[in-house]
Amino acid sequence: MSWATRILKVGRIVQASPAAPARTVPSPTGTRASLQIRHVDAGSCNGCELELSGAFSSVYDAEQFGARLVASPRHADALVVTGVVTHNMRGPLIDTLAATPEPKLVIAMGDCACDGGMFRNGYGVAGAVGDFVPVDVELRGCPPTPDQIVETLRKVTGR
Amino acid sequence: MKRDPVASGTAVRSGTGVASGAPAVSGGVTAALGALGVVVGLRAVFGAPLHASIGWLVPFAGLRIDLDPLGGAFMALTGAVAAAVGVYAIGYARREHWARFPLVMLPVFVLTLLVVPAAGSVTTFLFGWEAMALTSLALVLTEHHRDEVRSAGLFYAVLTQIGFVAILVALVSLSSASGSGDFAGIRAAAGDLGPALRNGVFLLTVVGFGSKAGLLPLHAWLPRAHPEAPSPVSALMSAAMVNLGIYGIVRIDVQALGGGPRWWGTTLMVVGAASAVFGVLQASVSADLKRLLAYSTTENMGLIAMAIGASMLLGASGLASVAAIALTAALLHLVAHAAFKALGFLAAGSVLAGTGLRDLDRLGGLARRMPYTTVLFGIAALGATGLPLGAGFVGEWLLLQSLIHTPQGDNTLLSLVIPLSIGALALTTGLGIVAMVKAFGIGFLARPRSEGAEKAREASPTMLVGMALAALGCVVVAVAPAALGPALTRVASTLPSVGGDQGPKLGAILRLPGAAGSVSPAILAAAFAVAISLVLLLARWGVGARPAAVVRPLWAGGGPALTPRMQYTATSFAEPLQRVFDDVLRPDTDVAVTHVAESRYLIEKITFRTAQADAVEEHLYWPVVRAVAAVARGVRKAHTGSIHLYLLFGTIGLLVVIVVGR
Known part of the structure; x- marks a missing residue:
């Protein structure tokens, strides 16, 4: 039996994904199962980055639900912002949002991004993400698990 | 090297003592000579051959002019380049404050360029050839107060003289063996010459004319002399003078000797392919705009040599109709190269005059500041890429067709050489695109990378007119090569050994006899124009449905702003x-x-x-130079200053002469 027929015989093996959550946030582009995301690290401890990369890894595979990370805000529909906003990253964060084409969405990921978290009154900290740019979706957790991230993204992509 | 006190410094640059009208006179005379060359050349191509003989003008045998369609075509091509360069030189010489010397030498150089293809006898040819070499050397050394210019001049002088010696030996032995001093007599007697002489003459002419055409390995003067010479001179050398190297090979080996055994064509193909690939590789990594263009000349001359070699090989293999396609490819590419390379060097000269720079790493942003020059250089670069709508396309396409349609049968040599040549041609064309995209994209687009580029000035009107003339040539070759058809047919008919009398007909659609292939540059251009206007129309049509555009700052990766260093x-x-x-x-x-x-x-x-050094130069030239220098140092040890010792040397020398010559 050749490898090709073996593949045909076995077919596709995937773990069943949990049922889709209700679509609570309208997709910025009005499409289903398509969300191009630019990730901005505004001053994170890199915990959220680790979980985010886990969410897009082959195990959790957020891309199968239509979410995709892109390399430039010019290509993005949404920003995922992690970490508290430090003084140094305040300007670049605002610039990045300005560089993202309309219509757009801001997802604040992790406790720090939502309200400053454990770094709230640090000396280099300017504030939470919501203090500088309008936040559409909040994703709590320190850090949020990949499951939580995927679930939140599915609420936007609707798949 | 000692600095000449008179020539150094500002005296040369300021051009003291030159009347303000002198550039106009010099450029005007150059252009008029060029126009005269075009007229006389075209008359020779289409009319009866011209003969003239002036006994007292050239030593030994007198000046002998014998203009047949082959010589006439090269004369017309040279004249056309000279006409464009002459008009350009009026503005260029004024802006660069040329001294009296180059102003006088420029028309003289053009005159010698026109004499060479018209020469009917060996002595006239050699006289014209050497005069051409000397006047061009003098023009290369225009800015001789700079070290690089003097070094380039030395390289050029040595290589061109090595080539001249080879040509001299070849032509003199040919003329003494055939008992005739003119080309017609040599051609008549060529059949009776021994194979050893014929082979020797072939090899010597490939070396000699190859050094002028910039073929490997005697190409090293090109990338040195062309960047350092003033741009109108570079244009003349690269678009007109190097052609005469090809002319020499065609005149002597293809026409006078009537072709030879198959290894002649194979040798020429190998040399041409190596030159093409090496030249284009060096061009694609070169950061100096004029050096890039000079290497591109080596590349294109290599392609032309390859096409002529292919036609000789195919002609010797009895495949006359395919050989004729290769010959047409060579001639057409020669014309195309003259057009786009003249334009390229003239545009590079405008950049140099406008910014003071030829380093691509420091240019950029010229599209805004020098819009006309940018468009004109774009035409030249498109021509050099060999893409459709560019001047170089038709010639390269024909060469490829001739190689593809060669019936190889059970011929081992053909089935080995032809596929390798196709590979070399494909590699050359691909890398040529990289080189020209780099020259145009980095040099003219984006933002200025230095203060000089930021303060660029557009070229003066006469310079623009000169460039526009060359651009017109490019467009004609690219869109309507059929206009050259009658002339090429006449030229090819003088070369029966490579099937010249059955070449392809260059109509509005190029059809190949005996091969399934046709292309129509004019229809391609029309289709392209229609497609562009259609897209523009569609874009305009949809504009009402879209929201108004919003102006935002450029995305600089989150940083404050874009800088030229990015x-x-x-x-x-x-x-x-x-x-x-x-x-x-x-x-x-x-x-x-x-x-x-x-x-x-x-x-x-x-x-x-x-x-980026030239690998061939590094590994072939410098060992020789070092060896010569070492020998010279050894000889110097004998120079003690003692008059007695010198008398002894003289006596020994005399004795040797007496004993040997007894």
Whole structure:
């Protein structure tokens, strides 16, 4: 039996994904199962980055639900912002949002991004993400698990 | 090298003592000579051959002019280049404050260029050839107060004289063996010559004319002399003078000797393919605009030599109709190269005059500041890429067709040489696109990378007119090569040994006799124009449905603003290619990291230095130069200053002469 027929015989093996959550946030582009995301690290401890990369890894595979990370805000529909906003990253964060084409969405990921978290009154900290740019979706957790991230993204992509 | 006190410094640059009308006179005379060359050349191509003989003008045998369609075509081509360059030189010489000497030499150089293809006898030819070499050398040395110019002049002088010696030996032995001093007599007697002489003459002419055409390995003067010469001179040398190297090979080997055994064509193909690939590789990694164009000349001359070699090989194999396609490809590409290379060098001269720069890494942003020059250089670059709608396309397409349609049968030589040539041609064309995209994209687009580029000035009107003339040539070759058809047919008919009498007909649609292939540059151009206007129309049609545009700052990766340093440079653009062809190019790169004194983990500064030397020059020329220098040092030991010793040397020498010559 050749490898090709073996593949045909076995077919596709995937773990069943949990049922889709209700679509609570309208997709910025009005499409289903398509969300191009630019990730901005505004001053994170890199915990959220680790979980985010886990969410897009082959195990959790957020891309199968239509979410995709892109390399430039010019290509993005949404920003995922992690970490508290430090003084140094305040300007670049605002610039990045300005560089993202309309219509757009801001997802604040992790406790720090939502309200400053454990770094709230640090000396280099300017504030939470919501203090500088309008936040559409909040994703709590320190850090949020990949499951939580995927679930939140599915609420936007609707798949 | 000692600096000449009279020539050094500002005296040359300011051009003291030159009347303000002198550039106009010099350029005007040059252009008029060029126009005269076109008229006389075309008359010779289409009318009866011209003969003239002036007994007292050239020593030994007198000046003898014998203009047949072959010589006439080269004369017309040279004249056309000279006409464009002459008009351009009026503005260029004025802006660059040329001294009296180059102003006088420029028309003289054009005159010698016109004499060479018209020469009917060996002495006239050699006289014209040497006069051409000397006047061009004098023009290369226009800015001789700079060290690089003098070094380039030395290179050019040595290589051109090596070539001249080879040509001299070849032509003199040919004329003494055939008992005739003129080309017609040599052609009549060529059949009776022994194979050893014929082979020797072939090899010597390939070396001699190859050195003028910039073929490997005697190409090293091109990338040195062309960048350092004033741009109108570079244009004349690269678009007209190198052609005469090809002319020599065609005149002597193809016409006078009537072709030869198959290894002649194979040799020429190998030399041509090596020159083409090596030239285009060097061009694609070169960061100097004029050096890039000079290497591109080596590339294109290599392609033309390859096409002529192919036609000789196919002619000797009895495949006359395919040989004729290759011959047409060579002639057409010669015309195309003259047009786009003249334009390229003239545009590079405008850049040099407008910015003072020819380093691509420091140019950029010229499209806004020099819009006309940018468009004109774009036409030249498109021509050099060999893409459709460019001047170089038709010639390269014909060459490819002739190679593809060669019936190889059970012929081992053909089935080995032809596929390899197709590979070399494909590689050359591909890399040629890289080189020209780099020259145009880095040099003219994006943002200025230096103050000089920021303050660029558009070329003066006469310079623009000169360039526009060359651009017109490019467009005609690219869109309507059929206009050249009658002339090419006449030229090819003088070369029966390579099937010249059954060449392809260059109509509005190029059809190949005996081969399934046709292309129509005019229809391609029309289709392209229609497609562009259609897209523009569609874009305009949809504009009402879209929301109004919003102006936002450029995305600079979250940083404050874009700086010119964020752009690609010519060096970084060519870096991947340099890596791939590391073994051939052998770049000299050096990275020096300086650490902070307190910690190895912190870096104070990184210095990167890269230099692209010519590998052939490095490994072939310098060993010879070093050996000669070592011998000279040894000889110097004998020079003690003692008059007695010198008398002894003289006596020994005399004795040797007496004993040997007894």
